[in-house]
Amino acid sequence: MNDTAPQPGKEPVAELNDVTRTYKMGDELVNALSSFSFTFHRGEYWAIMGSSGSGKSTLLNLLGCIDRPTSGSYKIRGREVASMDDDTLSTFRGKELGFIFQSYNLLPQLDVLENILMPVMYQDEVPEGIEDRALHLAERVGLGGRLHHRPTQLSGGQQQRVAIARSLINDPALLLADEATGNLDSRTADEILELFDELHDEGTTILLVTHEQEVGERAENILRLKDGLVESVHRGRRGQSGATELFEASTPSTAAATRPGAGSASVSGSVSGSVSGPSSGPSTGGKA
């Protein structure tokens, strides 16, 4: 398959190939994603946009390995998700993925530090110095002084910062955020997005689902969905400015490939693959 072939110099993190996810609503079958093919690479920062019901969350759940495709192949870091059993997937999620939700989803019975350490709790062996890392992350998101507060004692923005620290505790290969700023006022949302920018600069791969234009525009690349299909792919503000230079400079192997085409090469590469999806796949979008 040419569309899943790795781009020269780019390391694919998540490869979706002809993925369909079908929900059953009574007697009716709804294709939340139809013959979807796309590849996300390491260090990229994608905004996944689209109107409500376009399949954004479905895509993110598949990418986050909490859901499985009805058909098609999904490889994350080269491993086929369909071949992993429930326990393996759970471990994988805990070690390799970071989740940020719209409603923060902290546990009320745990304090800030314990919430940040949650993903570690379920790992068979605790990584060396993980407490220090948790402290460092709390500091980083500006909650160093509230380590033993309960979530209910924090503002929405603070809770989301805790959630971000939690998602980073295991240095994830993929950071997945579903409407992470949806519940926040614009100023707090801005602060969170700045944090994402910083993380991107440090090389974190971020997939951010949003339906807000301003939020999506800030990302490096924008993937627009419609009825479970790719509608368009284009560059965001970070992709056009020199903001990615830092990252490119720190990873010279990818820099060489990306530089000449100003990043557009990688995007168009993905686009060419995904465009074939809508034309060949049955267009059975659930909600028209």
Place this chain on the structure above:
Amino acid sequence: MAKRQSSFFRAVRLGVSSLLLHKLRSFLTTLGVLFGVASVIAMLAVGEGASAEAQEQIRKLGSRNVILRSVKPQEQGDTDSEMRVLSYGLTRDDFDRISETFPGVKRAVPMLQTPAEVRFSDNVCRPRVLCTPPSYKDVTQRELFSGRFLSAQDEASRGLVCVLSYEVARFLFPFETALEKRVKVGEHYFECIGVLGSRTPVGSVMLDPSSEAGGEVFMPISTGRAFYGERQTQIRSGSMDIQEVQLHEIVVEAKRDNDVLTVAQACRAMLSREHSDKDYEVIVPQELLQQAKETKRIFNVVLGSIAGISLLVGGIGIMNVMLATVTERTREIGIRRALGAKRKHIVTQFLVETMVLSGAGGLLGVGIGLLIPWIVERTAELETIVTPAAPILAFAISVLVGIVFGLYPAWRAANMDPVEALRHE
């Protein structure tokens, strides 16, 4: 190993903090198990105490003894005759046969009883007047309170002496010693030479001096025969009722514990051969003891069933609440699953919470269950015995209840679809 333990303790700590989010609900949930456990321990303690008391009383009859008693046979047709002599009961021949020919018998002690008023100045009571040889005290294991018991000398000389039970002595002589006082028994005066100790534990309720258990006056059997004969006359609603009984009671003491049942067997065989009426009864304390133990076994089975049912109800209550909790915390389950929790982690989490609930109920129940016997003992004057196994067993069962009734909710929680769980509001 150490790591696994620490993760278990962390699970318990987590479970506790989750439960503390809803303190009242958690507390109410534990009540079922709490009362189940408390009632088991309390009832066991009271039952154990009652049984011990019953066994103690039987033992007081003498576990090596076989007691033969005369019993008035069922009244026959000619009840309207004005004056009749009813002759029944154990005979002196019976006594001789037992004491002289039965193997395995250490000694046999006869007793003759006469109805008589006992009086000192204005104090009058109607205790049982027992005419016995000196060995009666030893064979029935009575204790002396003061003075001495009847002696062979009294027996030989048909002495006019008597020994009072503690209750009779207290009744006739509330403020002074009974010793050397002259007590009127029926028509004759007897000198009091001793007082026997009470049959009930010191400090407990005083028995009625006219009652079967409390009221006893002892005199030599030779004296009794000489003064009162073997006829007991009672005037009852106009008609005179005369009974002729040679011996009211024979206490047969076996040589060894193992002989008791054979001796009892021999007595029964001999009596049924010699007596055409069933005008006697044979009391074998050892058999009664056996019965008491059997009764206790039945009691324990009943108790066990009640305990089982109440713990079942408690368990169902816990399961009910845990199912509601699982539904309520669907989202939390989704979060945990997304952050790497395996199914077994979710199972463990909810199982531990259920066990903490039922275990806490069990602990509180043990506390209250130990408190109740303590209160009962002080207010109802019942003896209670808490066997160490009872609280331990009750607590272990309550934890087990937690596991059994926690499994299904935990299983439900673990099998939720993470995506669905995360969408849950």
